[in-house]
Amino acid sequence: MKIFRSLGVTLIAGALLTGCTNYVGAADSKLISVKDLTQEKLLTVQDRTLPAVKLTTKDSLQAEMNTLRSRLVISQGLSSHKQVAFTFDDGPDTHFTNQVLDILKKEKVSATFFVCGNNVEAHPDVVKRIDQEGHSVGNHSWNHPDLSKKDQATVNQQISKTNDAIQDAIGKKPTLFRPPYGARKGGIVDGEAQKLNMKVILWSVDTLDWNHKSKDQIMEAYHREFKPGGIVLQHSAGNEGLKETVKALPEMIRDLKSKGYEFVTVDKLIGVPAYQ
Template structure:
């Protein structure tokens, strides 16, 4: 029996074409996403864990960290993971003006492009803080949809690896976008049990672009905004 196709969320094809939290599908697929890196020691550990299992994830990186860790960034790209934009300095964007928001995103997109040779095609606002109007603005001005999440283990509270694993496993669902942070040691320690359990339950891991039915991010070419002087 053929698998049900992954359909784009309603709001990315009409109306509010700016936001994705999950994808409606019957297929047992999830997108594992990691925010706030790259981290000098934890991100390489996480990459080792993913590599052993043949899993590709999506990393929402902070621009100021990108320029400090170009080798790690290159490894992320070389191993087939997707890289998304998580702003330059991790501010709460909802209280900022449009020009400042675009500056945060543009600076990061250029840093990613300069490091791995291709720009991000999605963004995630720190803390998820971006109003509907701002999300539409970012999508209209930079063609970057806002990727939020449907599974949140609240790992930033550092509840411990066992709790992080249990929350992700128990809350995962077909078409889910799982939020985690590769700057948290407990999260990285939780990943082997988390990933193994989800795979044992039949889940497959895809990147965000694949989840929403787009070509792989590293095959696309989008136009970057002009560099600021």
């Protein structure tokens, strides 16, 4: 009975007990029928003063998820979910990618790796490891050009050729595409991704780890920018500065675990299949 604290909720409880079918309270200006307030649907009741009684139902969560899933370009999950999606770009290599995978394995954490086709071709065994250890593989172009400066045919080739390389390595074609630098001016990149049945995945937290940041600077960026449903951009190949990514990763995981976050792949965060 702890949830029946506020006056508004007491009214609802009273109405339920007497079998009354009047409309009570208001959530975001929408009247709620008492008969809809079954225990099954009543997930959370925020303790506010009248007249606003904020209700979050399974139906409204489902509606939010449907809206998110319908978008072509996504930079974060639902802010009502205590979930985080780690993403690692530019790999695979045989050095940092394996170190990142070792940490994720030890911590039992899932992530998404946006890989470049030329690196997939060079290190197919590392892509297999990513897949076998429960992470998702996304497409990050063939060789990391700024696609906003390329014509339609080149953009299509960069994405398609990488999909083929990923399929050769793990037998599956991805649905998630992240343009290098997030560059997608003019609609060509988004259009080609859509034609290839893919979602364009950006991020909500940029650790700037590719730019020789220290572990402390990476952690500062994370603390400054992270919100529930966040997609965190990190890298698993590129330059020696990524040793700081490897140092920051366990600390970031510990912080999120202590706050009760669930670590999910991007496909799970947005409710779409990872592969087509």
